[in-house]
Amino acid sequence: MAAHRKLPYWADAILLPGLNLLAALFVSGLVIWALGESPLEVLSLLIDGAFGFEEGVGYTFYYATNFVFTGLAVSVAYHAGLFNIGGEGQAMLGGLGLTLAVFLVGDLSPVLAVFLAILGAAAFGGAWAFIPAYLQAKRGSHVVITTIMFNFIASALLAYLLVGPLQRPGGQMPESSDFPEGVSLMHLQDLFAMMGFTYESGPLNLSALIAVLCAVGVWFMLWRTRFGYELRVVGQNQNAARFAGISVTRMTVIAMMISGALAGMMGLNELLGEQLRLLGNFTLGYGFVGIAVAFMGRNHPVGIIIASIVFGALYQGGAEIGFEISTITKDAVVLIQGLVILFAGAMEHLFRDPVERAFRMVWERRAA
């Protein structure tokens, strides 16, 4: 059964994506070479910057945390057959919910504030996804358009609040006051210090663990619970869902709200973990990158975590290149990110055929 025999799991999950990543890096290398720099030097700076020292690793995982949240968000909606482009806006609203919770009770009890902030982020993010979801379910309004629109609306809303009611007194930029003392998610390096060893992990904070928990939760929900089963049925075949007694409307709304809640939690990392205030544009396109992350990760939580780390490494390593070589600007790094998404995310089959052929040859030789 050589042909029906599938590639071993490791080839599917690691070898093929790895080859694609190499192809992306190769093309990036050509661009760097064309810009007059040494591709190898840049590559080594990138890897070294992302994984070469404690703080670099910290930053890599810090950025990855954002992508895990937004990638999971995209993927939960996707499994329900919905394309949520609104991660950006949902993250903004999540940040707002978080901030409101912090200012509401921050002075009373930091612990309670952190707890409520997490809930606030999820609740506001979910609520922001509710209207597009409801309109899709009840009125057939295309969720792709409505979520794009809601991104713009969210940013305008945040801009209004941050130069109005929530503005930092005396501030010049759209940002809120600092969170009250002690209202933050602990940095992991402090946690490590408490446990008795030092590891400088930069801004990496507890939300990274929350993100991993969310990934596990999403995995469990999708493939181990009845709810997840029903969600996937709705995503694949709405007629079959009705046949099986599942309410498509209800599922659409719930799935989008879970998606929005996950996107909303991105603020935990950026705001409650690091910036300790609400910034007007803290989402910085992470919501959009989440789409690429989700698909690169084949819409599986493990894949999403891996893809997030790749992107985290690109963000962090890319910054390190910028520190050292001024001709490789942030733009060049953005280009490399685009190429990685293209090769590793969109060209799943690029090396599949050659690799399968190679495997078949090996199998046949063994069989003979």
Place this chain on the structure above:
Amino acid sequence: ADFTPVLLYDIGGKFDKSFNEAAYVGAERFKDETGHGYKDFEPNSETQYEQALRRFARRKADLIIAVGVGYSVAVKNVASKYPDVKFTVIDAIIDLPNVQSITFKENEGSFLVGMVAAMKTESNTIGFLGGMDIPLIRRFERGYRQGAEYVKGDLTFIENYVGTTPSAWNDPIKASEMARSQYARGADIIFSAAGPSGLGSIQAAKDTGNLAIGVDSNQNHVAPGFVLTSMLKRVDLAVYGAMSAAEAGEWAPGHTVMGLAEGGVDFALDEHNADLFTDEMKAKLEEARAKIISGEIVVADVEGSNSGH
């Protein structure tokens, strides 16, 4: 080792045709004049502000200049951890013994270009175009308006903001559309404080045969004859000054405000717009400049001003 200062831009990036670019110009001048190199970095996100500061602080940079109000919190955090490293922050005020803060009185410069606009307008309607509606930009608007009203009492103002996302600073098409609309509604001069989007406003001035006022850097050359003047914010001087002072060992912490008196803000007059100015106008402007410097005219600021004190 060789003296190597570090220059950190804000998210707008090195060539924003605005104050980041001015900072770059100042650093280049320092490099040309002294032969000392410098390092610079363009961050992608707020998180990288602190990351960059830490990185260079840890390596004991000779001087770290951070450009932009966005750096406030990051500089505060890092500077307190590295008390023996010198920081200069532009557009923000940090009260620490190893930090020098430099801010500008944009409202004073705006006052002067507001006067120019009022003196030049024939329709008695002038416009303002901001990138985002944020306090920083409102200060430009406030000064502009006051300056114009100082000259003429009965002016009509039209005011627009481009957007609410970061792309508001990079949307010349929308800016140009808004400027066209203002011109069509009777404005004949528009002052835009919108970063690169402002180029769209200049374009619209050219296309409709009206006048625009540039911002931050001298933009008179962009469309000679159509740019009435530019409101200069001399971040280049600030950067050059800080670097030179540090090299000479004269760098000192504390807060410096650069207004008209210090030459930190101004309006641009050069060969591209000389024809648009009459001697009478120049005289009036110089008079006002003197009055502002002497304190006879107080240019108002918006709440949240950081240049006062």
Place this chain on the structure above:
Amino acid sequence: MEFFADLILLSDSTIRTATPLVLAALAGLVAERSGIVDIGLEGKMLAAAFAAAAAAAVTGSPWMGMLAGVGASVFLALLHGWVSIAQRGNQIVSGMAINIAVAGLAPTLANFWFQKGGQTPLLGDDARFSTITLPFADMLADVPVIGGLYSELISGHNLITYLAAALIPAVAWMLYKTRFGLRLRAVGENPEAVDTAGISVTLLRYQAMVIAGVLCGLSGSVLSTGLGGGFIRDMSAGKGYLALAAMIFGRWKPVPTLLACLLFGFVDALQGRLQGVDLPLLGEIPVQFTMMLPYVLTVIILAGFAGRMDAPKASGVPYEKDH
């Protein structure tokens, strides 16, 4: 009378704003009608804007600019086509990747070639498509109503805007009145039917991508050499996504798509006009809320027009021909 003048003004602005939108939306329409989802309009537009401005700056000719803009966009369209058709890749990811890569590539190249910080030099009047005054526009300007309409609204746009006006019926004609259009619409609905009818699905889709590339290239060119006068990083500013929304809103049909683009253009012009204006009853609305207006309105209209969307059935699905 002032109301009328205002309306003409708004409409004039609507036409300008809608020009890049409608060109990009038509590009998306042709691509999706052939079965390829094109979320990469934004990137193609930006690439074209850059290439057009760069070529126009170097050669001094807007025509060379347009050629370069279209060339760049067609190249990306074919790349997206190759990923979608030959690689059977994920079309959404490919589109996103192109958007992101171009956002990085364009300023990088601009910097490399012009050292102006990710911008191209500003274009002189000769290097742009400047506004064209139609015959008699000046003469008629004072005739009441019609004069204003003609001289303000119809006259005085750049060449690409007029080209766009001509391309809308052309695309509609191509789609509904030609053999190619029939096959194009068929391949987006049921590629197997096309295949068994002996027509190459692959070729049709590549052809569609070329057309989409040309349209999107014009859309980008008008940004940097028509409406604007040079390239600035990220100058497409989300217009590609808006065009995509307009196309969906227009239910993948040319005329409704045009109307959607005009609506977006109009509401955008209106929101600019409403900024800082004292409205009866409401007073002065904070700018952030006037800026929300186009988006809120879109959502409301969309919710009003309930019903199914007629997306081409096969769009986004790679076609796997059996052996």
Place this chain on the structure above:
Amino acid sequence: MTNAFAIEARALSKSFGDVKANDQIALKVPSGTVHGIVGENGAGKSTLLKMLFGLYRADSGDIFVSGQIQHFTDPSDAMAAGIGMVHQHFMLVEPFTVLENIILGAEGSANLDAAKDAARAKLLMLEEQFGFNLPLDTPVEKLSVGVRQRAEILKALYRGAEILILDEPTAVLTPQECEQLFALVRQLKEQGKTILFVTHKLHEIMTVTDDVTVIRAGKTVAECKTADTNPEELAELMVGAKVVRKTARKQHETEVARLRLTGVSAVGDHGLELKDINLEVFDGEVLGIAGVAGNGQTELLEIITGLRPVQSGVIHMGGEIIADDRLVTNPIALRRMGMAHVAEDRLKTGVVESMSARDNAILGYQRETEFSSHGILKLKAIAAKAAAYFESQDVRPRNPDLPIASFSGGNQQKLVIVRELAHDPALMVIGQPTRGVDIGAVTKIHDQVTELRNAGKAILVVSADLDELLSISDRIAVMCEGEIVGTLKVEDATETKLGLMMAGDKREAS
């Protein structure tokens, strides 16, 4: 060579990976004949036809058309050689009109209007010649399957096909439509065309073909004149063993109405309305519903199974109201009350194509405590159950991890049926129990339905296949235009009577 075969295949082989779909297949079709091909699900019939039409390329072997060797690289080559094919799943663009569909790929002029005009003239001639009457300007999505199929045939004739390949053309047709098709086939034959005909219904082979080729496991196992064989022999050749119904209908009294519809009306699709439906299904009986497709049978199934609201009237199940003008009972609740439902359209409703067979094995029953508790799926129980289903129903291949889409329709149907049987239903509602299923599986499914009936359960069957209804029902109700025009005891029913009633003739109703 004047006496060449219209189409001939010599030692054609085709493998998909390790599966030898066709293994040295031989086929000889004399010109001007109707040639039947029969075989089990997955025997390789479609694969053979697709090679003849240039859709697949043979691994080895040769194809001859009128004695000329052919090397088809794609369907346009086959069409050029005079071959036309009507696929099992129609190759039509739904929003296009019939005319547009017919000319697609053979438009002639680049100007569409001119092309349409030219085509219209030619089509009218063809229609006259073959007695078609197709609504050329109606979008295909609005047409019934039978009309669509004639559009497909006209499409092939329009391209000048001399050899027509029909892959399971009758699987979705009503008896009337079948008759029309057979008439057409005979007419085409008279005009000198050659026809290849695949079907699972052996009586059709007997009525319409001249010769028949039997395929088993990718090999030609027999080739003979139709006149020299009979259905039993063919079935045995196909399956490799005798095919017999094992279960006979037991005589017993039926008194308890398990399902009762009283004065039910509902809004249907395409402007149809269900009007004043009164119906009872008793324990221990099979009630068949006959009707031309699109006369409300689908809607009837939907209102009973909780998928469509009723406007007025009441539906009772075992004494409880399950639907009225305000109430729609959720399908899950209905299943818990003992109603099992085999959906009419497998792929559209009955299964989730991209999910594994294992996941599909619990569809609709996912909330039973057997499969989940406290919201958590019981994976082991599910896997065990799926394996048991596969075993008891002989679903092939025996791999519940494969996506259901990669099973043939017959095997999908076996799984769907056993899924519904497994929960000991008191009432079973079945739409098209054996559509596209081979003779072996048909027999098995019919046996199962009869066993259920004998065990005293109530069964409602909607089928387009009158033979099927006649062989498994106790009573048959006929629907026409949303109404029940009458109900016959199976002893009193004949195909002719039913056919008349299906056409709306109420006189036969008793």
